[in-house]
Amino acid sequence: MIEAKNIIKTFKNGPIETQVLKGIDLIVNDGEFIAIMGRSGAGKSTLMYQMSLLDHPTSGAIYIDGKDATALTSHERSRLRLVTFGYVFQDYALLPELTALENVVVPLLMQGMSEKDAAARALRALQRVGLHERPGNLPSQLSGGEQQRVSIARAIAHEPTVLFADEPTANLDRESSDAIMEIFKELHGRGQTIIMVTHEDEYGTLANRIIRLDDGRIVSS
Amino acid sequence: MNSLFTDIRVGWYLALRQVRRASKWTTTLIVFVMVLTFLDLVVVTGVLVGLIDGITNLYRTQETGDVILTALDNKNYIENSAQVAALIKGLPQVETVTERYSSGGTIEANYQESAGDLNTKTNETGASFVGIDPNTEQAFGKLAGYVKEGSYLSENDYDAVLLGSLYVDRYSFGKMPSLTPLENVYPGSKVRVTINGNVREMTVRGILVSTANSPIAQRIYMPADELRLLMGRTDNNVDEIAILLKPGADSGVFRDTLLRSGVGDVAKVQTFDEAIPNGVGEVKDTFAQIGNAIGSVGLVVASITIFIVIFINALTRRKFIGILKGIGVTGRAIEVSYVFQSLFYAVIGSGVGLLVLYGFLVPYVSAHPIVLPISAAIIVAPVLDTTVRIALIVIATVIAGYIPSRMIVRKNTLDSILGRN
Known part of the structure; x- marks a missing residue:
């Protein structure tokens, strides 16, 4: 379970301060599929970055299974991101000089797995997203949809507690987007907790709860 | 589990693939710079020392014998x-x-x-x-x-x-x-x-x-x-x-044999090293120091080259470094990957340099000394001195690779991912 308590995030640009999140309270239970939606600039991605420990809130706290994650050291947060979370970014974020398989292998190696075991598990993850026949392709040899599937395989290979996805279909065509959402549905069907930021209503409705943000506040939940 | 060993393993995994799939032209250029650095460091000093060795050798062959x-x-x-x-x-x-x-x-x-x-x-x-x-x-x-x-x-x-x-x-x-x-x-x-x-x-x-x-x-x-x-x-x-x-036959041993035979009572007995004119030894040391100074400049230039290459590489890959950190890869593992890349350039450059030096330059110049007005120079490159210089190149290169990667890795993870300054 992830709990956000009175999260405030303020960005400073010289003398100008912009409060992007204005006291967010949110609880995500295990196995939930949450869609965070809202207009551009509403604070959707910023909220996800706080909850996924990629950023520090200006004030407030994030509890992961009851433990205050804002009090963790940088090293502990990094460890938590490696083991407990999985990330799918809008622009796939694959390392260009690594093949599809190698991109999935890296975080597994970081968890101390042997290269052989990591490769076997990475291949299984690629199989789950339907890319097991092209493990040796470099990202440049894959379409946008295929790259995003590799990104999902990387995010789920270590079986994270929570999968974070930041606008995972934003750069994809309709067909690829549908395929990605099918994977998310399938993952959720197996009990995977998913927190997804999206601005597309159609995909938001696939979640079992939609959090709507406006001007840094939750307006509906 | 998240030990230094894991960081080194992941760093090696990333470095190996980055080097293998890097532009061949870029890799060739960097290795070429490293080869030139190696030769600058070893050959310039070697020729300068060789000039004086050439003089000493002339005295030995033309005048003093052993x-x-x-x-x-x-x-x-x-x-x-x-x-x-x-x-x-x-x-x-x-x-x-x-x-x-x-x-x-x-x-x-x-x-x-x-x-x-x-x-x-x-x-x-x-x-x-x-x-x-x-x-x-x-x-x-x-x-x-x-x-x-x-x-x-x-x-x-x-x-x-x-x-x-x-x-x-x-x-x-x-x-x-x-x-x-x-x-x-x-x-x-x-x-x-x-x-x-x-x-x-x-x-x-x-x-x-x-x-x-x-x-x-x-x-x-x-x-x-x-x-x-x-x-x-x-x-x-x-x-x-x-x-x-x-x-x-050892000249020192032979000198001692003559001295024991009483030859020292009627003649001054010297090996060729002892008999060469005063000052040649000092000139040799001076030339060696000049060679080292010139070589050091080359080392600094190579270090700056590696620094720039790694810095640009790390800067253009800042987003990916951010993502690696984001998904839990430690900064140290990423730094290690850059250190390994620098090591690759240094080792390959020095290796090619060694081949050129001992496979071609030293034997060729020994057979065909460089005839200069003051002496016929050969290249003096003792293995121990060369090893020390390779160690210098490796250390300088590793530092030059580590610093820029550290600079980029230390940047805020989310800023790196989002490309914010």
């Missing part, structure tokens, strides 16, 4: 020379022995043309004369090989001299203290030699040309008996006995 006997400081010649030479020739380590007379004097040229003409400048100079047995000297130092004009002395030559190149104006480097090169002197020219007040007209048989610092260039050779007469020496005691040892 061990040389000269008169004691309080004597004018080596007493009992014949017995000493016979003793030496009987020793198993000895290859060749040459006995020489030597004396200072003057030599004058074109005196016939300028006789009675008070306006003509005197064409005369102080000189160092050496009396030799032509055949023995040829066996010892291949003296005939240095004859560029005219011919070598023959066994029955009389009143004939070989002039070292510094005595001939067209080969010399201008006036030197106590040596004014002779003008218009060619094989067949008459010269007037004055030694110990004895004057004799002689004929230039040939001109010996070698580098300026070689003993041959600085001496005038004539048959031993003739110089002995000119010196007014009535016995057969000589001034120098130079000994060439068989390959593998």
Whole structure:
């Protein structure tokens, strides 16, 4: 379970301060599929970055299974991101000089797995997203949809507690987007907790709860 | 689990693939820079030291041999020379022995043309004369090989001299203290030699040309008996006995053998290292330091090159570094990957440099020394010195690779992912 308590995030640009999140309270239970939606600039991605420990809130706290994650050291947060979370970014974020398989292998190696075991598990993850026949392709040899599937395989290979996805279909065509959402549905069907930021209503409705943000506040939940 | 070992393993995994899939041109260029750095560091110093080694080597092959006997400081010649030479020739380590007379004097040229003409400048100079047995000297130092004009002395030559190149104006480097090169002197020219007040007209048989610092260039050779007469020496005691040892014989050990035999009572016994003129050792050290200074500049340039390459690489990959950190890869693992990449450039560059150095340059330049005015230079590159220089390159490169990666890795993870400054 992830709990956000009175999260405030303020960005400073010289003398100008912009409060992007204005006291967010949110609880995500295990196995939930949450869609965070809202207009551009509403604070959707910023909220996800706080909850996924990629950023520090200006004030407030994030509890992961009851433990205050804002009090963790940088090293502990990094460890938590490696083991407990999985990330799918809008622009796939694959390392260009690594093949599809190698991109999935890296975080597994970081968890101390042997290269052989990591490769076997990475291949299984690629199989789950339907890319097991092209493990040796470099990202440049894959379409946008295929790259995003590799990104999902990387995010789920270590079986994270929570999968974070930041606008995972934003750069994809309709067909690829549908395929990605099918994977998310399938993952959720197996009990995977998913927190997804999206601005597309159609995909938001696939979640079992939609959090709507406006001007840094939750307006509906 | 998240140990240094894991960081190194992941760093290696990333580095291996980054290097393998990097642009071949970029990799080739960086490796080329590293090869040049290696050669700059090793060869420049090696040639500078080799210049002086070239001089030392010239003294050994042309004058001193491996061990040389000269008169004691309080004597004018080596007493009992014949017995000493016979003793030496009987020793198993000895290859060749040459006995020489030597004396200072003057030599004058074109005196016939300028006789009675008070306006003509005197064409005369102080000189160092050496009396030799032509055949023995040829066996010892291949003296005939240095004859560029005219011919070598023959066994029955009389009143004939070989002039070292510094005595001939067209080969010399201008006036030197106590040596004014002779003008218009060619094989067949008459010269007037004055030694110990004895004057004799002689004929230039040939001109010996070698580098300026070689003993041959600085001496005038004539048959031993003739110089002995000119010196007014009535016995057969000589001034120098130079000994060439068989390959593998140690000059220091041989010197000690002679000293134990009592030769030290009648002659100064020195190895070639001990006999080379004062200052050569200091010049050698100086040149080595200059070489190191030049090499250090090369090292700094290479370090900056690696720094820039890694910095640009890390900067353009800042987003990916952010993502790696975002998904839990430690900053240390990412830094290690860049250190491994730098190591790759340093090791491959040094490896290629080693091949070029020991596979081509050293043997080639040994066989074909670089002939420079002061010496025929070879490349002196002892393995230990080369190893130290490789270590320097590796350390400098690793630091140059680590610093920029550290600078980029330390940036805020989310800022890196989002491309924010």
